[in-house]
Amino acid sequence: MDFLAGILMENVFPDITFGTYGKINTSLKAKQEILILGSSRAQHHYDPDVVSAETGMTCYNTGLGGYGLLYNYALFNELIKQHKPEVVILDLSPNVIIDPKTYMKLNIFMPYFFTYSSFNEIVHLDPDFSKFKTVFKINVYNSTFYDLFRGIVSNETADNGYKGLQAQLNTTTYIPKRLIPEGKFDSLKKEYFEKIIDLSIQREIRLLCVVSPTYEKFDADNRIIDEMESLVKSKGLDFYDYSDYWELYKKPQYFKDQLHLNDVGARAFSKLIAEEINNSHHE
Amino acid sequence: MLFNSLQFVYFLPVVLILYFMTPDRFRWVVLLVASYYFYMSWNVNYVFLILFTTIVSYAAAIGIGQSENKDVRKALLIISVSASLGVLFFYKYFNFFGSSLNEVLSIISIDFQVHYLKLLLPVGISFYTFQTLSYTIDVYYGKKSVEKHFGIYALYVSFFPQLVAGPIERSTRLLPQFRQEHRFSWDNIVQGGKWIISGFFMKLVVADRVSLYVDSVYGNVLHHSGITFIVATTLFAFQIYCDFAGYSAIAIGVARLMGYDLMINFWRPYFATSIGDFWHRWHISLSTWFRDYFYIPLGGSRVKVSRWYLNLFLTFLVSGLWHGANWTFVIWGALHGIYIILENYFKLYVKKDETISTLNRLIRVFIVFVLATFAWIFFRADHISHAFYVIQNLFDFSSFYIDYSTFFYAIIGLSVLFIFDFVNENYPDFGLLDNRINLKIVFIYLFLLTITLSIGVFNGGQFIYFQF
Known part of the structure; x- marks a missing residue:
């Protein structure tokens, strides 16, 4: 029963187009010239339509809420095995980088455990991972049926990966989220960050490491950003820190909350980053 | 562990x-x-x-x-x-x-x-x-x-x-x-295995799944209203049942594997036809403990009617306090005390030798479920003020928080749970939880196992009753 269910899911699963798994499946098949990697800030900050219009290149946003560098590495490594993008934008979020809970969430990639070696590698980093969980095929696809069901029922087609946020930050109820002052850029995440950089250098893919705008940032954010910057520069790449970019910083009309631009802010920022791509292209 | x-x-x-x-x-x-x-x-x-x-x-x-x-x-x-x-x-x-x-x-x-x-x-x-x-x-x-x-x-x-x-x-x-x-003994292994699988199904498929919705609502009560509270509290009724009865079932099953016979702790409480019947089915080991070591020493029912009611009320009050050091649990116990006193005063229970029609039974089951679920508001709320906020806003239908994914899995889990409990309640000879084994039983338990592996929540929290 489990064997048959496993074969069925192996065949059906890659066609899921809805929800988180739909996003990952579409990202794994992306063939665009510009690809955006990152977490929720990437997903909400880069509109591929704006980037494409400004650069004349096709673009897809693979950003996925809550999943940072480990997921970015697995996806990037699998993507470039079948397609070489012109430009990759890696959005870096200090909050995701220091969040220890990101390791706990890695079991979400279990359905890719047997088919993609890079996902297999990162699933092993989940402290709750055990080979016992892979004994039953049906358990590997645990809780994926809703996305499958919705994909069939709604018949949704793949979009460009961007999710614009419509609300505007309310300054009267705003409470800033501060990074934990002693929070660290942990060594494992740093290792995977370096792996992404090294892969892009080996495959001669133009990698732009970007910190996109925040409404407000604190000393701990700066410390993490400085660490990332020195790492990127040591590899001979440029680092783009827009975390306090003057046109957007502390301007509530461009933000949904402290860490996320709204649709208006995202379009403005996407234009800016497209100009950056054009400039670096001409250099 | x-x-x-x-x-x-x-x-x-x-x-x-x-x-x-x-x-x-x-x-x-x-x-x-x-x-x-x-x-x-x-x-x-x-x-x-x-x-x-x-x-x-x-x-x-x-x-x-x-x-x-x-x-x-x-x-x-x-x-x-x-x-x-x-x-x-x-x-x-x-x-x-x-x-x-x-x-x-x-x-x-x-x-x-x-x-x-x-x-x-x-x-x-x-x-x-x-x-x-x-x-x-x-x-x-x-x-x-x-x-x-x-x-x-x-x-x-x-x-x-x-x-x-x-x-x-x-x-x-x-x-x-x-x-x-x-x-x-293979008989013990079969019976123990049945209890363990059904316990894990209750815990992982129902309790831990619906808790995703319940926790997000009760963790932010000020951001929600009417229908959301009704749905969250109803789901909590199943969460607490499946969490605790699931644990008890696993405990009974594990002990059974070694040949030990632990007492049955839950007997399909939401099929109860009166509040008294509910307490004969819910956390039976605790109810009988309080009956034998608190209620009867107080005089039980062999005293003046007013004293009997007081004994009932005090028993439920202390039982509420046993569940947790919070006034919410005391009120939960007091509510059940009031329910049981009113039920006895108006003689609303079904007598042992009385047979009732299916419609009468359905209405009773529904009323008992509503009363028990209302009391769960106090049990689940983190603070008394939150419980009263939920009650005050129970009929404010201005918004409804929908979590499609959780509802999708919860409906599957609750449907299977209902069929399982219904068969156990009405067809005790079916052999769902004894040591019998046949093709039907093998199929049913393989199905439960498959459902648990495919939609169970494997990174869920600990059992609620551990905190008591």
């Missing part, structure tokens, strides 16, 4: 192998070591408390058994009960009563503060304390002979399947089983 942890997946087979490889007369050693290891895996320091309670109740019972002097026997009983309840009170209720007293003192402007103590509630303390109390009281009243073997008595207090969340076993039932010979 949780039943739904990988640690337990390795722990149980090792214990079973060692248990069946060891000669009968030494098996208590294997179980005692396993039980203490199981308990210490939470916090090594907890072991001193359980050891203290075990030694005090063991020594008191020995003294009670040996003494002919009535006063000495009584004194020993009081010492044992006070020591056990003292530990429970200190760890579970000190801060609660302290903060309540502080509030009262500040209202009447008395400048005195009971200091808050940083105490970590030892897992399962309410369960094993009640188990030791029942033993000492039974010995005192001559219902149980004294257990002279300290190791076997310590095992009775700490038997790992039911140590941290029950069922609260009686010494008259469990202690003799440690002296019986238990041979490996």
Whole structure:
């Protein structure tokens, strides 16, 4: 029963187009010239339509809420095995980088455990991972049926990966989220960050490491950003820190909350980053 | 160590192998070591408390058994009960009563503060304390002979399947089983396996799934309203049932694998036709404990009607407090006390020899479910003010928070649960939970296992009743 269910899911699963798994499946098949990697800030900050219009290149946003560098590495490594993008934008979020809970969430990639070696590698980093969980095929696809069901029922087609946020930050109820002052850029995440950089250098893919705008940032954010910057520069790449970019910083009309631009802010920022791509292209 | 942890997946087979490889007369050693290891895996320091309670109740019972002097026997009983309840009170209720007293003192402007103590509630303390109390009281009243073997008595207090969340076993039932010979039996494996699979289904597929919605609503009550509260509270009714009954089922199943017979703790409570019937089906080991060691000593129903009602009310009030050191639990208990008094006053229960129509039964089941679910608001709310906020906004239908994914899986889980419980309730000879096995049963349990593996929540939280 489990064997048959496993074969069925192996065949059906890659066609899921809805929800988180739909996003990952579409990202794994992306063939665009510009690809955006990152977490929720990437997903909400880069509109591929704006980037494409400004650069004349096709673009897809693979950003996925809550999943940072480990997921970015697995996806990037699998993507470039079948397609070489012109430009990759890696959005870096200090909050995701220091969040220890990101390791706990890695079991979400279990359905890719047997088919993609890079996902297999990162699933092993989940402290709750055990080979016992892979004994039953049906358990590997645990809780994926809703996305499958919705994909069939709604018949949704793949979009460009961007999710614009419509609300505007309310300054009267705003409470800033501060990074934990002693929070660290942990060594494992740093290792995977370096792996992404090294892969892009080996495959001669133009990698732009970007910190996109925040409404407000604190000393701990700066410390993490400085660490990332020195790492990127040591590899001979440029680092783009827009975390306090003057046109957007502390301007509530461009933000949904402290860490996320709204649709208006995202379009403005996407234009800016497209100009950056054009400039670096001409250099 | 949780039943739904990988640690337990390795722990149980090792214990079973060692248990069946060891000669009968030494098996208590294997179980005692396993039980203490199981308990210490939470916090090594907890072991001193359980050891203290075990030694005090063991020594008191020995003294009670040996003494002919009535006063000495009584004194020993009081010492044992006070020591056990003292530990429970200190760890579970000190801060609660302290903060309540502080509030009262500040209202009447008395400048005195009971200091808050940083105490970590030892897992399962309410369960094993009640188990030791029942033993000492039974010995005192001559219902149980004294257990002279300290190791076997310590095992009775700490038997790992039911140590941290029950069922609260009686010494008259469990202690003799440690002296019986238990041979490996496929019947036990089949029956134990059925209980374990059904328990995991309840916990992982229903309880942990619906908790995703319930926690997000009750964790932010001020952001929600009417329909959301009704849906979240209804789901909580199933969460608490499946969480606790699921744990009990796994405990019964694990004990059964080794040949031990633990008492059934839940008997499909949401099929109850009256509140009294509900309490004959819900947490049976605790209800019968309170009946035997609190309600009956108060006089039970063999007193004046007004005193009988008071006895009922006090029993439910204390039962509420047993569940947690918070006024929300006290109100929950009080509500059930009021329900049961009204039910008895208006004679709304179904008499034992009375047959009722299906429609009458359905209406009764619905009303009991609504009343029990209303009381769950207090049980789930983090604070009394939150519970009242939920009640005040119960009929404000301005918005509805929908979590499609959770609802999708919850509907599947609840549908399977309903069919399972319905068959068990109405077709007891079907063989769902006994030691019979046939093609139908194999198919049903493979189906339950598949559902659990495919939509169960495997990174969910611990069992709710551990905190009690």
